[in-house]
Amino acid sequence: MIGLLLQAFIYLCAAVIAVPIAKRFGLGSVLGYLIAGIVIGPMTGLVGRETQDIQHFAEFGVVMMLFVVGLELDPKTLWKMRSKLLGLGSFQVFGTAAAVMAIAMVFGLVWSVALAIGLVFSLSSTAIVLQTLNEKGLMKGDGGQNSFSVLLFQDIAVIAMLALVPLLALPELQAAMSHGGDDGHGTYSLTEGMAGWQVTLVTIAAVAAVVVGGHYLSRPLFRFIAATKMREVFTAAALMLVIGIAILMTLVGLSPALGTFLAGVVLANSEFRHELESDIEPFKGLLLGLFFITVGAGINFALLFDEFALILGLTLGLMLLKSLVLLVIAFVFKMRLTDKWLFSLGLAQAGEFGFVLLAFSVQNAVIPADLSQMLLLVVALSMLLTPALFILFDKIVLPIANKNQTREDDEITEQGTIIIAGHGRFGQIVNRVLLSSGYKTVVIDQHADLIEGMRKFGVQVFYGDASRPDLLHAAGLHDAKLLVVAIDDAEQAVELIKHVRMECPNLHIVARAVDRNEVYRLYYAGANDIVRELFDSSVRASRYALEALGMHPHEIEKNMTKFVDHDRTATRAIAAVWKEDVDNFENEELMSLAKSISTQLDDIMKDDGSKLVSKHHRGWTPPNVAAVQAAEQPELKPEAKPTK
Amino acid sequence: MSEPKNASKILILFAHPAQNHAKANMAMMAQAKALENVTFVDLYAEYPRFKINVDAEQQRLLEHDIIIFQFPIYWYSTPAILKEWQDLVFEYGFAFGQDGNKLAGKKFFCAVTAAGDELRYSDSGGNEHGLRDFLLPIEQSIKLCQMDLLPPFVLYGSLAAQQGNEIAEHAMLYGQMLTAMRDNQFDYSDMSSREFINQSALPIKQQVAS
Structure with a gap:
């Protein structure tokens, strides 16, 4: 032995x-x-x-x-x-x-x-x-x-x-x-x-x-x-x-x-x-x-x-x-x-x-x-x-x-693939959009029954645990143009992106995040685009809620745009100061930033059209509001819209 | 290549919502993008959902000397995003009104492509008006912003032009004009007498051999 x-x-x-x-x-x-x-x-x-x-x-x-x-x-x-x-x-x-x-x-x-x-x-x-x-x-x-x-x-x-x-x-x-x-080579x-x-x-x-x-x-x-x-x-x-x-x-x-x-x-x-x-x-x-x-x-x-x-x-x-x-x-x-x-x-x-x-x-x-x-x-x-x-x-x-040679044309050996890790509710939609836009995708998921079902619809999905780097390599990670990480498990997603980012510094990574905290971690790990899985749907739900309350749809649209902009800017700002090994509540920089951001939001959203125009309340604002305290120059004004 | 030290900076705000059909505008874009000190902004690419960043746009205007709207005529007007852009960016207190003189003195013109030919765009033609009549709202807005309005740079009959090499020639002319304007070699003196810039030969000053 x-x-x-x-x-x-x-x-x-x-x-x-x-x-x-x-x-x-x-x-x-x-x-x-x-x-x-x-x-x-x-x-x-x-x-x-x-x-x-x-x-x-x-x-x-x-x-x-x-x-x-x-x-x-x-x-x-x-x-x-x-x-x-x-x-x-x-x-x-x-x-x-x-x-x-x-x-x-x-x-x-x-x-x-x-x-x-x-x-x-x-x-x-x-x-x-x-x-x-x-x-x-x-x-x-x-x-x-x-x-x-x-x-x-x-x-x-x-x-x-x-x-x-x-x-x-x-x-x-x-x-x-x-x-x-015979020399013993019995066959x-x-x-x-x-x-x-x-x-x-x-x-x-x-x-x-x-x-x-x-x-x-x-x-x-x-x-x-x-x-x-x-x-x-x-x-x-x-x-x-x-x-x-x-x-x-x-x-x-x-x-x-x-x-x-x-x-x-x-x-x-x-x-x-x-x-x-x-x-x-x-x-x-x-x-x-x-x-x-x-x-x-x-x-x-x-x-x-x-x-x-x-x-x-x-x-x-x-x-x-x-x-x-x-x-x-x-x-x-x-x-x-x-x-x-x-x-x-x-x-x-x-x-x-x-x-x-x-x-x-x-x-x-x-x-x-x-x-x-x-x-x-x-x-x-x-x-x-x-x-x-x-x-x-x-x-x-x-x-x-x-x-x-005056440089031969590069040989395009294979269309750069798009790898989609995870074919659940999230990955499925991304895959459908990419396929119908004429792109080739390699989709990996580990639910064998789901894969079987998708096959019946003619969608090709490969079986495997997409959080395993070796499997991604087999799927052609090194030739890939784009990686979409749509797996459920937050820990695995973060580890996966860290690994891929190290191996392929230039690969574009679109990642799905469960919540805000995961956004920070994915950002830190090196994802390019990070999408909170429930954010956009919640924003839509808010729109419906405001519509049901009788608010004008375009006012809602403007409000929600402000909200989304503010939220995304804030998230990005916090992601930049987030630290992997420091608890959020211990991270002073992050805490003070988070506090100031949360007080901003009320001010941004509650625009009744009567306040002095601020950075956040602009767009289609009639001059009589825009210039409450400014001297009026009526002959220079274009036709003003009625004030709400 | 030697450039004058104080080259004029040109900003092109381009609006075309169907770029796979935009032969003339694409050729013009290629010419413009190749030039230094020319900033080419594809508005539909930058704001596919019409969420225009007012601060960024105003900052961009401040950084340039010559502003160009490049667009195809849509229903005798601009494609929608360019109107949205004007509504939002030409703000009170910035472009007009109290203290609204931030754009004063900048040169401005439209570079448009029109499917109808020159005859059609005349009082007696099918469109019943000259092309500049349709540009009136823009031109008046520009005057309100105290900018220096130049006549438009026009390609008439842009669809028919796809047959020969008229598009290539027009795009080349666009590039030459932009270069001359950038290098301050463009003679603006007879601009007010022209219906459109390329009505006759471009008044480009002879480059002093350097």
């Missing part, structure tokens, strides 16, 4: 130290994790061979990442990407594989081995590239979308490759293998021993199960769980879903990453999308981090130093070759300058699926073990060098592109 905890502590500790340092120097978190891995692995020997096992476990982070990516891509968007996906992806995979194969054969390798190496090297690192693109906010641009298309195609291509590799087996290796026997498979058509049928059934189940079964299930209002149970359900799909896909021989991606896409239109995303997000992040650490830790330094020149040469050669292929594709597809380089540099590494494919190739007697050791190092080293390419992009390509 203590051993396990100690290991966890070492991994976490390395990450906690290395990642912030790497980020501080602008190197990105991926490089931080990789360095952390090298430090605790080959350099200090704190962790040893178990990193291999941990890596298999950590690869699950990639599965989760694709689930989250799927959540952000609804089927319509995916369909729009189809030409990119097939065009860019097939060019990249076949082009790279063919080029690598040709070069390997020049070096005297058998064609089957060369092809296997080509396939291994054609894959890029989904984990590193997506993580880095997301971190840099490049994911939604053309360069990011193209890169993503290629990565997705690779994930699909892996399935075909895994089917192809066994056919490439070398007879002499196979013979040697059969002596060694569970549903399709073992089935005929081809049966396998196809089962596979199609599994995919259909994910799509249909995701669409029809997940909602009642999540709604049932949401009704319990137990956050951890919802998290458990989200994890269960992802793991379950991964198992199902593995059983039928499909890539689990692809399966969860598909599930993500199916759930992208669900009201639980943002909740799922924010539940899976931390697990995904930690597992991916762990995965990168194991890549760093798994580097065989002994072999690396023995064959340093060769391995480094191979790695650099591979990355150069991959970038060239990508660059050609970028030219053919007429990408813009910066996108072209992002695409070419970003995908130039080999990836984690390369590890999988290599291990699989060795098991199937396709690639000799000693060669695979070296190839493994090339894959790892290329991943290790990837952050350097992104730095190259940031520091060299971007400045040159910015200088040479």
